[in-house]
Amino acid sequence: MNNIFIFLIIFALISVFSSSGGFWYRKSRGKRGAKGERTFDVFEKNKMIWLQRVQKTHQIPFYGIEEVFNVFPFFSDYNEVKSWLIKKNISSKKTDLILLTLKHYEENFMKYWIEQERNLLIAFDKINLPQSQRAIDFLLQYYNLFLDVFQEQMVNCYIQKIIPAIIGNVLEEDPQKIIHGQQNNDFKHFLHQKIEEFYMNLNNDVQIIIQQLYADINSMRYTNSSFNQSEKNQQSYNFNEQASELGKAYKTLGVDEQISDQELKTKYRQLAMEYHPDKNDSHQAKEKMAKINAAYDLVKKVRNIK
Structure with a gap:
């Protein structure tokens, strides 16, 4: 923790006294592949x-x-x-x-x-x-x-x-x-x-x-x-x-954080019916289902859903 604190202090001094605009100035390292x-x-x-x-x-x-x-x-x-x-x-x-x-x-x-x-x-x-x-x-x-x-x-x-x-x-x-x-x-x-x-x-x-x-x-x-x-x-x-990581999970499931546990379970079953390999054998569906499962597991852990 001491090392982190020292690093942050140095970081702050650079931002305040840099003639090139502190943190906001950043030299280009080549064009960004996806600007914006x-x-x-x-x-x-x-x-x-x-x-x-x-x-x-x-x-x-x-x-x-x-x-x-x-x-x-x-x-x-x-x-x-x-x-x-x-x-x-x-x-x-x-x-x-x-x-x-x-x-x-x-x-x-x-x-x-x-x-x-x-x-x-x-x-x-x-x-x-x-x-x-x-x-x-x-x-x-x-x-x-x-x-x-x-x-x-x-x-x-x-x-x-x-x-x-x-x-x-x-x-x-x-x-x-x-x-x-x-x-x-x-x-x-x-x-x-x-x-x-x-x-x-x-x-x-x-x-x-x-x-x-x-x-x-x-x-x-x-x-x-x-x-x-x-x-x-x-x-x-x-x-x-x-x-946020949790926000990403909710977005993947296509719901907001106010959804009830029962509604969440229903939504997951609907997604599983659409993207599960037994229902959809495309490569995209397989990747989508893996992301859905990971997101659902995370939300369940946070909500203590069994």
């Missing part, structure tokens, strides 16, 4: 670019499992964990319990990630930037910092501490071997403590990003007259509606 792309599309591309550049393979301590975290925003299919458990002749019952527990933790982290993403996007809305590619480019830098701090918490807290404890608890390992050096050497208490630590640290990091965003934009409005002029008579974005 929708905000949604730009954010989606950015997410994939971000995921491609981060280190995705991490070792789970104590067990030495090299797992791959390549599911946005930084999750895993746990294929390596499963292979390791099978090689160690762990019973299918315990193997399934470990994998289900890991997915359960991911679901909770995804809910919190969505909450924090919403907080950041609402902050984007509050500064009321004009509709321009430069506005998106400017804010994407802060959005990527959000993705970075989430990954940092996933590595330092979840991968390094929580996953070994989950595996050790199910395999009935001696807690002293896995969570040694902690005040409480009981797996359940340890996991509860680390989850709370995860939430607290991520919330603090996001608040730092938001406060620095406000400080930077106020400095720019005070020092940059051309920036102030560009804001006049231009429609502002609604980032919370256009760029």
Whole structure:
């Protein structure tokens, strides 16, 4: 977190004192393939670019499992964990319990990630930037910092501490071997403590990003007259509606966030009847159904629909 704070301070100084217009000035790196792309599309591309550049393979301590975290925003299919458990002749019952527990933790982290993403996007809305590619480019830098701090918490807290404890608890390992050096050497208490630590640290990091965003934009409005002029008579974005992961899911399903759970289920069944491979064998339908399923799964998790 200290590194993030230092980076943001440097970032702010550059924006205020740069003679080329701070953040708003950005040298061209070739023509954009789709000038004026929708905000949604730009954010989606950015997410994939971000995921491609981060280190995705991490070792789970104590067990030495090299797992791959390549599911946005930084999750895993746990294929390596499963292979390791099978090689160690762990019973299918315990193997399934470990994998289900890991997915359960991911679901909770995804809910919190969505909450924090919403907080950041609402902050984007509050500064009321004009509709321009430069506005998106400017804010994407802060959005990527959000993705970075989430990954940092996933590595330092979840991968390094929580996953070994989950595996050790199910395999009935001696807690002293896995969570040694902690005040409480009981797996359940340890996991509860680390989850709370995860939430607290991520919330603090996001608040730092938001406060620095406000400080930077106020400095720019005070020092940059051309920036102030560009804001006049231009429609502002609604980032919370256009760029959120949850918003994307609702759009994919063709519904709004006010829909009831029962209406949502009905809508999903209608889409499945139209795009399911048993009803429609085209390649486009297969891709569409995969997106519908992913969107429906996310909305169900957020709403706690079984």
